[in-house]
Amino acid sequence: MDEVRVATPADAQVLGRLLADFNIEFGAEGQDAAAFARRFASLLHRDDVLALLSGEPDAPTGFAWVTFRPTPYADGPLAQLEELYVRPDRRSAGAGAALVAALRAESRRRDALEILINVDADDADARRFYERHGFGCSDPDSGSLMLCYLGSVEA
Numbered sequence: 001m002d003e004v005r006v007a008t009p010a011d012a013q014v015l016g017r018l019l020a021d022f023n024i025e026f027g028a029e030g031q032d033a034a035a036f037a038r039r040f041a042s043l044l045h046r047d048d049v050l051a052l053l054s055g056e057p058d059a060p061t062g063f064a065w066v067t068f069r070p071t072p073y074a075d076g077p078l079a080q081l082e083e084l085y086v087r088p089d090r091r092s093a094g095a096g097a098a099l100v101a102a103l104r105a106e107s108r109r110r111d112a113l114e115i116l117i118n119v120d121a122d123d124a125d126a127r128r129f130y131e132r133h134g135f136g137c138s139d140p141d142s143g144s145l146m147l148c149y150l151g152s153v154e155a
Contacts, residue, residue, distance in 0.1 A: 002054040002055050002061050002062070002090070002093070002094055002095040002098045003054070003055070003056070003098070004052050004053065004054045004098045004099055004101070004102040005052070005053055005057075006050065006051070006052060006053075006106075007040075007044060007051035007052065007053045007063070008044060009040075009041050009044040009045060011040075011044070011051065011053060012037045012038070012040040012041035012044065013033075013037045014053065014060050014063075015036065015037065015040045015051055015053070015063055015065075016033040016034065016035070016036035016037025016038075016039075016040055017033045017036075017037070018060060018062065018063045018085055018087075019033070019036045019040075019063075019065075019083065019085070020032060020033035020036055021085070021087070022083065022085035025088070048067060048068045048069065048077070049065075049066065049067050049068070050064075050065075050066040050067075050068070050103075050106055051063060051064070051065055051066075052064040052066070052099055052102050052103065052106075054086070054090075054095040054098050054099050055090070055095065061086060061087050061090040061093075061095040062084070062085050062086035062087060062090060062095045062096065062099060063083070063084075063085055063099070064081060064083065064084045064099040064100075064102070064103055065081075065082045065083040065084075066079055066080065066081055066082060066103060066106070066107075067079075067080045067082055068080075068110060068112065071113060073113060074111075074112075074113035075111065076110060076111030076112050076113055077110060077111075077112050077113070078112060078113050078114060078115075078116060079103070079106075079107040079110070079112040079114070079115045079116065080115075080116045080117075081103060081115055081116065081117045084096065084099055084100075084117075086099070096129060097133065100133050103115065115135070117130055117135055118148045119137075
């Protein structure tokens with residue numbers, strides 16, 4: 001299984017390249033690795049974000065990007081897994097599982113209430129991965145199907 005470490009601002013270029021690769025692979029092109037790296041360099045100084053890198057320092061295999069936000073439902077935050085990407089040649093080799101395990105450990109350390117993940121409905125591979133790791137798309141208390149809605153900031 002791949003080793004996982006917490007990324008620092010010094011890892012911004014690596015994270016930018018991985019996020020660009022992720023977007024290219026899934027047809028969401030439009031921003032380049034340099035723009036992502038610039039944003040990571042700024043964001044990684046914050047206490048309410050977390051980037052995890054899997055693999056060796058000179059050969060990263062994947063990353064997870066997490067934000068933590070306050071909630072009135074708990075003293076700790078909600079953890080939102082914003083992105084999780086593993087290079088195609090490293091999938092099914094434990095990198096994703098290692099990232100999820102590290103995410104859970106860090107979320108427990110921060111006393112997070114839960115981990116939220118949005119997944120495209122037609123991304124069957126991602127849905128299987130998260131379900132295999134104990135995540136679901138229904139409310140554990142009511143069984144109601146959970147949905148995510150997106151909208152423009154423009155009216």
